[in-house]
Amino acid sequence: MGCDCLHFTTARSTTMRPIIQSDGTVSATNLDESMTVPQVVWDNPPSSLQRKYTAKVPAPSNP
Amino acid sequence: MKPGPLLFCLSAVTSIAWSLEGIHAADLTSEKPNVLFIAVDDLNDWVGYLGGHPQARTPNIDALAKDGAAFVNAYCSAPVCGPSRTALMYGIYPHRSGSYGHHASYSPVSVLSQTQLPLNLVFQKNGYYSAGCGKIFHYPETRGWDDYQKYTKGENPTKTVEKLGDNIQLSFGIQETDNDSDTSDGRLTDWAISQLKRKHEKPFFIALGLHKPHLPWDAPRKYYEQFDLSQVKLPQVPEDDLADVPDAGKVFAESMVGFNHRNDHKAITDLDGAWRKLVRAYLATSSFADANVGRVLNTLKDSPYWENTIVVLWGDHGWHLGEKKHWRKMTLWERGTKTPFIIKMPGAKANGQRIEAPVSLQDIFPTLVDLCGLDVEQQVDGNSLKPLLTDPFIAWDKPVIMSHGPGNFAIRKGSWRLIHYADGSEELYDLEKDPKEFTNLAHNPSRLEIRKELQNHLPKSWRYVIGPRFKTFPDSFAKPKVPMPSAPERFSHETRDNSSDE
Numbered sequence: 001m002g003c004d005c006l007h008f009t010t011a012r013s014t015t016m017r018p019i020i021q022s023d024g025t026v027s028a029t030n031l032d033e034s035m036t037v038p039q040v041v042w043d044n045p046p047s048s049l050q051r052k053y054t055a056k057v058p059a060p061s062n063p
Numbered sequence: 064m065k066p067g068p069l070l071f072c073l074s075a076v077t078s079i080a081w082s083l084e085g086i087h088a089a090d091l092t093s094e095k096p097n098v099l100f101i102a103v104d105d106l107n108d109w110v111g112y113l114g115g116h117p118q119a120r121t122p123n124i125d126a127l128a129k130d131g132a133a134f135v136n137a138y139c140s141a142p143v144c145g146p147s148r149t150a151l152m153y154g155i156y157p158h159r160s161g162s163y164g165h166h167a168s169y170s171p172v173s174v175l176s177q178t179q180l181p182l183n184l185v186f187q188k189n190g191y192y193s194a195g196c197g198k199i200f201h202y203p204e205t206r207g208w209d210d211y212q213k214y215t216k217g218e219n220p221t222k223t224v225e226k227l228g229d230n231i232q233l234s235f236g237i238q239e240t241d242n243d244s245d246t247s248d249g250r251l252t253d254w255a256i257s258q259l260k261r262k263h264e265k266p267f268f269i270a271l272g273l274h275k276p277h278l279p280w281d282a283p284r285k286y287y288e289q290f291d292l293s294q295v296k297l298p299q300v301p302e303d304d305l306a307d308v309p310d311a312g313k314v315f316a317e318s319m320v321g322f323n324h325r326n327d328h329k330a331i332t333d334l335d336g337a338w339r340k341l342v343r344a345y346l347a348t349s350s351f352a353d354a355n356v357g358r359v360l361n362t363l364k365d366s367p368y369w370e371n372t373i374v375v376l377w378g379d380h381g382w383h384l385g386e387k388k389h390w391r392k393m394t395l396w397e398r399g400t401k402t403p404f405i406i407k408m409p410g411a412k413a414n415g416q417r418i419e420a421p422v423s424l425q426d427i428f429p430t431l432v433d434l435c436g437l438d439v440e441q442q443v444d445g446n447s448l449k450p451l452l453t454d455p456f457i458a459w460d461k462p463v464i465m466s467h468g469p470g471n472f473a474i475r476k477g478s479w480r481l482i483h484y485a486d487g488s489e490e491l492y493d494l495e496k497d498p499k500e501f502t503n504l505a506h507n508p509s510r511l512e513i514r515k516e517l518q519n520h521l522p523k524s525w526r527y528v529i530g531p532r533f534k535t536f537p538d539s540f541a542k543p544k545v546p547m548p549s550a551p552e553r554f555s556h557e558t559r560d561n562s563s564d565e
Contacts, residue, residue, distance in 0.1 A: 017438070017439065017440050018429070018432075018439065018441075018442070018443040020429060020432065020433045020447045020449075022450065023450055024426075024429075024433075024446040024447040024448060024449060024450045024451070024461070025446055025447075025461075026429050026443050026444070026445065026446060026447065
């Protein structure tokens with residue numbers, strides 16, 4: 001199945017390695033809400049999403 | 064973790080049998096532990112070692128609880144399959160992701176960044192062989208599997224279905240077979256067993272997602288016949304049990320928020336004998352799930368991998384069978400959120416111990432990252448339970464956070480449970496004295512201090528995402544006073560019919 005490119009924005013976590021302390025606590029990882037993912041690529045979305053959000057390719061204009 | 068002397072002794076005993084499969088102890092060169100990951104759908108605390116129901120028959124899960132660390136106060140992050148599994152498998156609380164229910168708008172593809180990887184993919188990226196079958200995720204996730212078996216081929220056995228009236232939408236069927244492998248879950252178990260019998264060049268992460276005891280309660284007849292219908296015991300439900308519950312709690316009790324199931328309890332109690340039949344069906348189907356757990360565990364025990372494999376067993380949330388006059392899930396009470404959770408880590412001091420400290424299924428992701436030394440680069444919520452596994456007697460008072468929809472939370476800490484609804488109303492229970500949550504202490508002046516302490520653990524903010532199914536319950540949810548940035552534009556229309564996959 002080809003890759004569907006779903007266009008929407010979503011929150012993105014900052015890229016960081018969480019540190020697990022000796023007491024089991026995971027160092028806080030904050031969401032960076034200001035960042036957006038311009039294009040989400042999902043290899044195999046649910047079929048209903050595939051139907052609804054299949055990337056729309058602009059029709060070629062007639063010369 | 065390298066194979067120890069015990070492993071080689073075990074291998075000597077089993078080498079003849081396993082040589083047929085082409086597996087020898089010398090092949091076990093991996094330094095990282097393997098992981099057998101078992102998910103059981105809709106299994107509440109009606110298992111023997113948790114004592115949720117006196118007639119529960121789950122000898123295999125109970126045996127694992129004796130072999131491993133039995134967390135006897137374990138809770139889901141959300142009391143419904145989709146958000147619970149999304150939270151567990153992607154390592155992020157529902158209130159931080161916005162994944163609250165069953166709809167495309169709550170799916171990982173909608174609410175998570177692609178940098179938030181699922182657990183199986185994290186294992187795979189760290190050099191593990193990753194294989195899974197059945198229901199691990201609620202929403203399809205094809206990344207991170209070297210092999211995955213979603214569906215099972217073959218016909219299911221014929222079943223005898225007894226209809227309990229038009230107003231009762233809970234169904235069960237007695238399957239006419241003596242062979243568990245004739246059933247869907249049985250075949251999934253066979254598939255997981257075949258994975259364990261393979262020769263593995265790399266450490267493995269093998270996940271088995273059993274669908275039962277999810278509805279419909281279908282199970283082979285022998286599991287039903289374990290329970291004499293006339294002797295089945297019903298949960299204790301005082302007639303006035305909801306009298307001290309705030310209105311928001313009554314909404315949760317009387318309906319399935321987000322679904323169209325209402326007044327289940329009245330329909331069931333109005334029909335003579337229905338309640339007892341349904342309790343028996345749940346007990347029977349849970350026992351069937353337990354048998355499948357036993358088959359895969361016995362295969363692991365007989366394999367060369369037993370001494371180098373971490374076993375994790377979890378249910379995705381609790382399930383009401385009449386308690387609080389509620390049926391199904393989607394509540395923030397004990398019965399809706401408490402679930403089996405066992406970790407058997409080779410050599411752990413916690414093996415054989417019952418750990419009373421409340422813990423969360425949210426802790427599974429960081430715990431496995433910690434135990435397996437995985438390199439991960441993303442948000443990870445929860446706590447690693449490694450300290451408890453290495454010393455089960457250490458003090459552990461980390462609060463457990465549960466949520467159901469925006470602004471509805473429960474906090475478990477010590478022997479206490481605080482439920483805070485979006486409208487500000489609350490319930491407080493002392494589970495040491497009142498394990499069935501019959502008496503709401505929220506307005507007891509002598510409990511003000513503990514109530515305030517638990518309130519301090521309530522999230523200050525959360526994502527406000529309302530899916531179409533939740534729109535009929537607008538008063539049940541709240542926007543945070545400390546706003547998170549507004550949710551990005553999400554799907555605002557029905558894109559998937561989930562009416563049958565609650």
